[in-house]
Amino acid sequence: LSESGVPQLVQPMIWDYAADLDVEGKVQLIEKYRRCGFSKVWFASAFKGATGVNQSLTLIGHHLKNQLEWLEVSSRSPPDVLEGIALTGWQRYDHFSVLCELLPVAIPSLAVCLQALKNGGYSEEVKENVEKLLGMSNLEIDTFMR
Numbered sequence: 053l054s055e056s057g058v059p060q061l062v063q064p065m066i067w068d069y070a071a072d073l074d075v076e077g078k079v080q081l082i083e084k085y086r087r088c089g090f091s092k093v094w095f096a097s098a099f100k101g102a103t104g105v106n107q108s109l110t111l112i113g114h115h116l117k118n119q120l121e122w123l124e125v126s127s128r129s130p131p132d133v134l135e136g137i138a139l140t141g142w143q144r145y146d147h148f149s150v151l152c153e154l155l156p157v158a159i160p161s162l163a164v165c166l167q168a169l170k171n172g173g174y175s176e177e178v179k180e181n182v183e184k185l186l187g188m189s190n191l192e193i194d195t196f197m198r
Contacts, residue, residue: 053088053089054089059091063092063094063135064085064094066078066093066094068095069115071117071118072117073124075128079125079129082125082130086133091133092134092135094134094137095125095134096140097119097122097137098118098140098142099141099164099165100155100161101140101152101153102115102142105144105150107152108157109157110160110161111195112161112192113193113194115164116165116193118165119139119174123169139162139165139169141153160186160188163182164179164191167182
């Protein structure tokens with residue numbers, strides 16, 4: 053790969069939507085990319101649409117844990133390797149599937165995930181900020197929002 057010149061033309065993106073990433077495995081994967089000549093990598097996480105083909109509601113806690121895991125991967129990687137993170141929100145699993153987790157029900161998850169990434173983690177202060185931004189009195193992370 054390094055001799056082909058490809059690492060000077062593209063930046064790989066590592067996709068994983070799990071709430072329990074193999075952090076050490078991701079760090080090792082980044083090192084493999086660097087040894088092949090890639091100086092930058094991207095991460096891809098999800099704020100909705102990655103937990104079931106017919107999922108109707110968004111479980112914020114799952115997606116928040118995914119962001120926190122990616123932050124851990126970032127903190128354990130060389131400081132200059134991460135180019136960015138693509139925060140995805142899938143609407144369906146394939147073109148023949150029904151729509152899942154429509155955007156309106158996922159807006160609280162999007163807000164939580166963005167604030168967690170922006171602040172480098174999740175805290176009571178981040179939760180209160182999201183509640184204020186969305187005009188909510190009680191943001192539910194570990195259950196489906198009512």
